Amino acid sequence: MNLRNTTKMGLQAAVAIAIAELISLNFKVERGYWITLTAMALTTQTWGESIKRSFERVGMTILGGAAGTALYFTLPANTELIVVFLLFFVFFTSFMMPIYHLIAVFFLTCFVVFLFALIGQWNWSMLGTRIIDTALGAAVALTVGNFLFPLKRNVTSMFVDYLKKIRASLTMVFNSKDIRTYVSSQNLAVEFLMIKKEALAIRYQLLFHRLNTQEFNSLLKYVGASAHYAIHLIESYPWLKCRLSNDEIPLVRKAAETTEENIKKLIELLEHKKKGEMCPAADVSCLLQREINTSPERFATLESDALGFYNLMYFFTELNANLNHVFDLLVKEQG
DSSP states (O other), X not given: OOOOHHHHHXXXXXXXXXXXXXXXXXXXXXXXXXXXXXXXXXXXXXXXXXXXXXXXXXXXXXXXXXXXXXXXXXXXXXXXXXXXXXXXXXXXXXXXXXXXXXXXXXXXXXXXXXXXXXXXXXOHHHHHHHHHHXXXXXXXXXXXXXXXXXXXXXXXXXXXXXXXXXXXXXXHHHSOSOTTOOOOOHHHHHHHHHHHHTHHHHHHHTTTSXXXXXXXXXXXXXXXXXXHHHHHHHHHHHHHGGGSOTTHHHHHHHHHHHHHHHHHHHHHHHTTSOOOOOOOTHXXXXXXXXXXXXXXXXXXXXXXXXXXXXXXXXXXXXXXXXXXXXXXXXHHHHO
């Protein structure tokens, strides 16, 4: 069934609310609306985001609830003072929600504590009920999100598309016959920032895969470093090309071909087409070493033209070293 993501989210929310209401009615839960509201709030995003926000919601309900309850019993019984704190918590909930969801949930839970204290009463028993109901709502949301039209980010496709863009940009820069061809690296930088922003949700989505948290963070670091050096190459080569000697240009292009081949092998590994061997970074660094051995006096004098070639080859070496690290981690993940 080809449904839009918004339709899937709506169906998930409806089913989650129905299940939450059935739990409340069958088990006569006193404040079952807490289960319902939590289930509804956590089914309006992708699977990875649902896991992330479920951990945040339950964790901050415990922490914020404990802090808010302790503060409430510490303060004197004064309605005006409670209202002031209510406004304070409302402000910071609204302020932090688009910036840092985790902190926003903390203030939201404190707000709930003081709201119930204002309109009725609040005690430690109610806090325990609130925590249990929130956990139940999160469990309902995760169950529905996993089995009914799961909206899971295709992490493999995301990394494949990004690597293809890096490869295409390098190909256009280093294989172009027209020296006036301009390739902007801005899109590569912006897209990696978006990947990094979603990293936590992606990590939660991969929670039960072979990569542990440290390995996932390492994978993200190596991909980021690869993008960093690729951007340096894209930005610097058009300026340095005219300063390269006739002997250096073929070496630079050889390094570019090696890099493009390594990226291609990474893409094939991710797409489960075939698992070839990566060219080691030493294949690139040896090209630089060969040129240094040929003209040692040129590099010893720190001549600007020689430094331009050195920088390009250094960027290629580091880029390929990081690509090899990514390859090793992916091979381990695929087991």
